[in-house]
Amino acid sequence: MGYAGDDLIRLSAVTVRDLLIAREVSPLDLVEAVAARIAAVEPAINALPTLCLDRARDHARRIMAGTAREGLLCGLPIAVKDLNPVAGVRTTWGSPIFRDHVPAKSDALVSTLEDQGGIVVAKSNTPEFGAGASTFNEVFGRTRNPWNTAMSVAGSSGGSAAALAAGEVWGATGSDLGGSLRTPASFNGIVGLRTTPGRVPRAPVPQPFSPLFVEGPMGRSVEDVALLLDAMSHPHADDPLSLPAPGRTVLEAVRTGAPPKRVAFSPDLGLGPVSSEVREICAAAARRFQEMGAVVEEVSPDLTGAKDAFQTLRALWFAAEMAEHYRDRRDMLKPDIVWNIERGLKLTAEEIGQAELARGRVWHEMARFFETYDVLLAPAAVVPPFAVETRYVEEVEGHRFDNYVDWLAITFAISVTSCPAASVPAGLTKDGLPVGLQIVGPRMGEAGILTAARHLEGAMGLNRMLPRDPAA
Numbered sequence: 001m002g003y004a005g006d007d008l009i010r011l012s013a014v015t016v017r018d019l020l021i022a023r024e025v026s027p028l029d030l031v032e033a034v035a036a037r038i039a040a041v042e043p044a045i046n047a048l049p050t051l052c053l054d055r056a057r058d059h060a061r062r063i064m065a066g067t068a069r070e071g072l073l074c075g076l077p078i079a080v081k082d083l084n085p086v087a088g089v090r091t092t093w094g095s096p097i098f099r100d101h102v103p104a105k106s107d108a109l110v111s112t113l114e115d116q117g118g119i120v121v122a123k124s125n126t127p128e129f130g131a132g133a134s135t136f137n138e139v140f141g142r143t144r145n146p147w148n149t150a151m152s153v154a155g156s157s158g159g160s161a162a163a164l165a166a167g168e169v170w171g172a173t174g175s176d177l178g179g180s181l182r183t184p185a186s187f188n189g190i191v192g193l194r195t196t197p198g199r200v201p202r203a204p205v206p207q208p209f210s211p212l213f214v215e216g217p218m219g220r221s222v223e224d225v226a227l228l229l230d231a232m233s234h235p236h237a238d239d240p241l242s243l244p245a246p247g248r249t250v251l252e253a254v255r256t257g258a259p260p261k262r263v264a265f266s267p268d269l270g271l272g273p274v275s276s277e278v279r280e281i282c283a284a285a286a287r288r289f290q291e292m293g294a295v296v297e298e299v300s301p302d303l304t305g306a307k308d309a310f311q312t313l314r315a316l317w318f319a320a321e322m323a324e325h326y327r328d329r330r331d332m333l334k335p336d337i338v339w340n341i342e343r344g345l346k347l348t349a350e351e352i353g354q355a356e357l358a359r360g361r362v363w364h365e366m367a368r369f370f371e372t373y374d375v376l377l378a379p380a381a382v383v384p385p386f387a388v389e390t391r392y393v394e395e396v397e398g399h400r401f402d403n404y405v406d407w408l409a410i411t412f413a414i415s416v417t418s419c420p421a422a423s424v425p426a427g428l429t430k431d432g433l434p435v436g437l438q439i440v441g442p443r444m445g446e447a448g449i450l451t452a453a454r455h456l457e458g459a460m461g462l463n464r465m466l467p468r469d470p471a472a
Contacts, residue, residue: 027075167467319344
């Protein structure tokens with residue numbers, strides 16, 4: 001049967017992949033379908049500011065001719081975050097420093113996805129160098145939320161999340177240092193997965209031994225994310241943390257896995273304030289696992305020291321990563337990045353050592369915690385989507401935050417543990433805006449996390465509300 005472009009964009013990635021396998025649609029059909037959707041909705045949301053549609057059409061034709069690999073994705077169009085170099089495509093890192101940069105070579109993640117039949121159609125918007133949890137920069141401006149275009153998409157993978165929610169692509173890449181996959185997933189009603197360090201290749205990167213920053217998949221459903229994770233999860237010689245590919249596909253595990261039996265839920269992880277509406281929505285979502293037969297207990301691992309450790313390790317990461325830009329182009333960096341770099345430059349050896357000791361302690365704490373519980377549930381963001389003009393959350397429930405990062409503690413504390421974590425839609429606010437539930441599992445436990453997420457998704461049915469036609 002024939003499929004109109006608007007019909008295609010409303011199908012899931014796994015369904016479209018099945019149509020590709022059955023030769024009921026072609027990769028070129030899909031590229032043209034997303035090109036039309038992007039033209040229709042992009043003016044309202046500004047999620048994909050850099051398009052490479054002719055390059056995508058050429059890739060589609062090569063797959064159809066048998067001169068490029070079909071792989072797991074078989075010609076599925078995807079978006080790539082503007083922190084990932086794509087050969088021959090403008091890549092800016094959201095910074096005026098790289099406003100006109102066009103790399104000659106793609107990075108490891110993009111090469112892996114293209115080798116698996118993923119067709120890159122666009123670069124998704126991000127804050128400058130991915131720093132910040134609201135997606136805006138001086139190169140491309142602000143990205144707006146398809147659920148309500150007056151609202152933020154969060155960051156830093158906000159362009160990818162908004163593009164998915166609006167039906168511009170079937171899959172997208174994200175990255176996560178302190179919550180950059182999970183917070184946008186929460187704000188846009190999609191699924192985002194922070195992976196175990198090494199699960200998805202990162203190369204070339206200046207600090208390959210750092211486990212804070214990871215790459216991961218984003219999609220409109222859990223199965224879509226599992227499919228993308230399978231396509232991404234291949235070891236790479238240039239990534240020293242790189243893990244072997246799982247022996248069984250995550251998609252198969254997710255489709256056949258039972259719901260978790262032992263579930264921990266914490267409304268705040270003991271880390272600070274969470275808005276009352278978010279607490280209520282996430283608590284109600286956690287109770288869904290009781291209906292599936294799980295024992296759900298309100299309990300949290302002891303994450304004492306994780307907040308300070310993250311702030312120290314993040315500052316150290318920025319000072320090392322951005323030293324050249326700070327020295328030569330300080331006036332071109334946004335104030336938040338300058339603050340982070342300068343904080344890193346002032347660190348003492350004792351402070352760095354204490355942060356590393358704290359990281360080790362919470363890692364061991366989480367390992368013990370998951371001897372008792374299958375998954376840990378918590379809000380994926382402490383607030384629902386806020387106004388698009390807001391740079392960051394300054395106050396929640398009467399508590400004022402010290403800086404632009406502090407309000408993200410509920411995600412960045414998990415980053416310190418090196419545990420994988422997903423954000424899955426948990427419900428809607430009284431204003432009809434999405435709220436995400438964070439599902440955390442043990443190291444290399446992505447399949448278990450996504451299995452739990454699929455059962456919650458089936459109980460909630462919120463993925464059926466996507467894609468969204470952008471609305472004011």
